Amino acid sequence: MKRKKATGAARIIKYIVLSVLVLIYLIPLLWVFFVSLKTNGEVMTEPWSVPEVLHWENYASAWFAGGLQRATLNSIIVCVITLVASILIGSMAAFVIGIMRWKHAGKAMNLFLFGMMVPVHCILIPLFIVFVRMHLTDSYLSMILPYTAFALPMTIYLMNGFFKSIPWEVYEAACIDGCSIYRIFFTIALLLSRGGIFVVGLMTFVGNWNELLVAMVFTDSPEVQTIPVRLTAFVSPYATDYVRMFAAIVLAMLPTILVYSMFSNRIVSGLTTGAVKG
Amino acid sequence: MDKVLKNKKAIVIFLTPAVLVFLAIMLIPIVCAVALAFCDWNSVGSPEFVGLDNFVEMFTTDRVMLIAIRNSLFIVVFSLITQQTIGLLVAAVLSSRGMRFRNFFKNIYYLPCVISSAALALLFSFLFNPNMGINALLAEFGIQGPLWLMDISWDIPLGMWVIGGVAAWQYMGSSMMLYMAAIAGISENYYEAAEIDGASKVQSFFHITLPLIKPMAKISITMSCIGSLKFFDLIYNMTKGGPSNQTEVLASHLYNEAFGGMRFGYASAISIMIMVLCIVVSGIVNKAIRVEDF
Numbered sequence: 386m387k388r389k390k391a392t393g394a395a396r397i398i399k400y401i402v403l404s405v406l407v408l409i410y411l412i413p414l415l416w417v418f419f420v421s422l423k424t425n426g427e428v429m430t431e432p433w434s435v436p437e438v439l440h441w442e443n444y445a446s447a448w449f450a451g452g453l454q455r456a457t458l459n460s461i462i463v464c465v466i467t468l469v470a471s472i473l474i475g476s477m478a479a480f481v482i483g484i485m486r487w488k489h490a491g492k493a494m495n496l497f498l499f500g501m502m503v504p505v506h507c508i509l510i511p512l513f514i515v516f517v518r519m520h521l522t523d524s525y526l527s528m529i530l531p532y533t534a535f536a537l538p539m540t541i542y543l544m545n546g547f548f549k550s551i552p553w554e555v556y557e558a559a560c561i562d563g564c565s566i567y568r569i570f571f572t573i574a575l576l577l578s579r580g581g582i583f584v585v586g587l588m589t590f591v592g593n594w595n596e597l598l599v600a601m602v603f604t605d606s607p608e609v610q611t612i613p614v615r616l617t618a619f620v621s622p623y624a625t626d627y628v629r630m631f632a633a634i635v636l637a638m639l640p641t642i643l644v645y646s647m648f649s650n651r652i653v654s655g656l657t658t659g660a661v662k663g
Numbered sequence: 664m665d666k667v668l669k670n671k672k673a674i675v676i677f678l679t680p681a682v683l684v685f686l687a688i689m690l691i692p693i694v695c696a697v698a699l700a701f702c703d704w705n706s707v708g709s710p711e712f713v714g715l716d717n718f719v720e721m722f723t724t725d726r727v728m729l730i731a732i733r734n735s736l737f738i739v740v741f742s743l744i745t746q747q748t749i750g751l752l753v754a755a756v757l758s759s760r761g762m763r764f765r766n767f768f769k770n771i772y773y774l775p776c777v778i779s780s781a782a783l784a785l786l787f788s789f790l791f792n793p794n795m796g797i798n799a800l801l802a803e804f805g806i807q808g809p810l811w812l813m814d815i816s817w818d819i820p821l822g823m824w825v826i827g828g829v830a831a832w833q834y835m836g837s838s839m840m841l842y843m844a845a846i847a848g849i850s851e852n853y854y855e856a857a858e859i860d861g862a863s864k865v866q867s868f869f870h871i872t873l874p875l876i877k878p879m880a881k882i883s884i885t886m887s888c889i890g891s892l893k894f895f896d897l898i899y900n901m902t903k904g905g906p907s908n909q910t911e912v913l914a915s916h917l918y919n920e921a922f923g924g925m926r927f928g929y930a931s932a933i934s935i936m937i938m939v940l941c942i943v944v945s946g947i948v949n950k951a952i953r954v955e956d957f
Binding site: 399400402403406407409410411413414416417428429432433473474475477478480481484485486487493496497500502503504505506507508509510511512513514515530531533534535537541556560564565566567569570591594595597598602612613614616617620627630631634637638641642644645646649652653 | 665667668669670673674676677678680681682684685687688689691692693695696699706753756757763768769770771772773774775777778779780781782783785786787789790795796799800803832840889892893895896899900914917918921922927930931933934935937938941942945
């Protein structure tokens with residue numbers, strides 16, 4: 386049984402509309418890329434033309450003068466540590482809740498899921514006060530701790546699902562063979578859910594890489610600031626060295642675009658599993 | 664088997680880090696925020712209990728708060744309408760059979776969701792600058808473009824519409840992705856049966872697709888509303904709430920009161936407002952979209 390194919394005209398209109406939408410998505414990104422390769426004079430006189438001479442030196446200037454090299458390093462440090470911490474801590478908790486026999490597992494799960502409802506704004510002020518007293522502000526830890534806490538609910542939820550999707554016989558066999566619970570967790574549960582860990586990790590990484598509010602509140606100095614904060618401080622519509630700011634914007638967007646183009650399918654599957662299960 | 668899985672020591676070891684982080688960074692701070700919301704405190708000295716004063720001030724003397732509530736609700740409604748309808752329509756079209764370049768379209772539309780809002784906001788603040796970007800293009804055709812983000816002549820300033828548009832541009836892809844996943848889960852048999860009965864594509868969409876994606880619609884709408892209430896990055900990097908506070912939203916107002924004005928008590932009250940609004944809105948969405956379990 387074959388369904389009727391849409392008529393020719395309807396098909397063409399469909400593709401035209403979708404292509405216009407593609408243009409709406411690509412033009413702003415291409416625009417900033419083009420103007421980032423011009424001179425300040427060209428930006429003012431012909432902001433919409435394709436650059437004739439490519440001024441790649443704008444990028445060097447943004448990278449060093451804007452402090453982006455330090456900010457990129459900071460972002461990598463903060464995001465990687467958060468990633469490892471939240472996956473490790475989260476999967477341990479998910480393992481207890483999903484696989485081990487514990488009578489309060491359901492309550493624990495609900496407690497963690499409640500975390501999904503909490504806006505980060507609510508903890509900003511109390512944490513700020515505590516961090517100031519403990520001299521924790523302006524450090525990597527001041528970002529890593531909140532990021533980890535806010536990554537936990539989703540991590541626990543998804544890892545719980547991945548652990549449960551491993552056939553029960555696998556756990557049983559390991560027990561019969563005399564495996565300790567720690568070995569079951571590290572060499573069976575974690576190893577068999579690597580695909581899931583990868584997806585959860587990507588989502589956590591991209592989310593934290595782009596986070597602005599927490600990083601802005603808890604840090605002051607360029608030595609620890611992440612890319613979004615550095616960029617916000619560096620770029621201002623009232624400054625005059627436009628091309629350098631445009632180059633900085635492109636440099637800030639590039640890492641996640643690259644990660645996305647490499648792993649788009651897995652990011653997408655992570656997003657949808659997260660939502661379907663959530 | 665049971666003995667291994669009931670290992671008390673292992674349970675404690677596995678659970679302690681998560682519980683500690685969660686308690687220290689989330690639960691205890693929330694309790695503190697609730698307590699602070701009823702206090703007056705400027706970070707020096709000790710908090711002074713003032714009862715409901717902060718909440719009274721919010722709705723009476725604080726004019727910026729009223730603007731912020733209006734703008735936040737505007738963003739909620741605007742994103743809801745644009746993001747959900749466009750996202751659903753695009754998802755339906757991309758899911759249709761014989762669709763070419765499906766992954767290409769899908770990946771382009773979703774791309775902005777993984778880019779930092781802060782960077783995108785700066786990009787668009789240049790595009791909607793009165794002299795650069797779009798207005799420079801309009802000038803080529805002799806059209807004098809509006810002031811965009813600086814224009815406050817309307818009831819809801821033009822800047823809010825622009826920012827709402829940018830938000831829709833950025834997040835349409837995530838709604839589309841969710842709806843595509845939901846549509847992919849619908850059995851092809853329904854559509855074939857409908858076609859045999861002579862239903863048109865449009866009829867199939869309204870009578871098969873729409874009812875069957877309700878659970879996903881609930882998730883997508885809830886996520887969009889909560890995201891809109893927490894809205895901060897775009898506002899902060901496009902207008903900083905200006906001109907004259909006209910584009911302030913709840914989160915930016917909270918930020919200014921707390922870290923500009925050092926009014927920690929009052930800002931905590933605003934943060935509690937945001938949380939309550941999030942809970943209320945998801946409650947309303949949950950009630951409004953009834954999902955029958957088959």
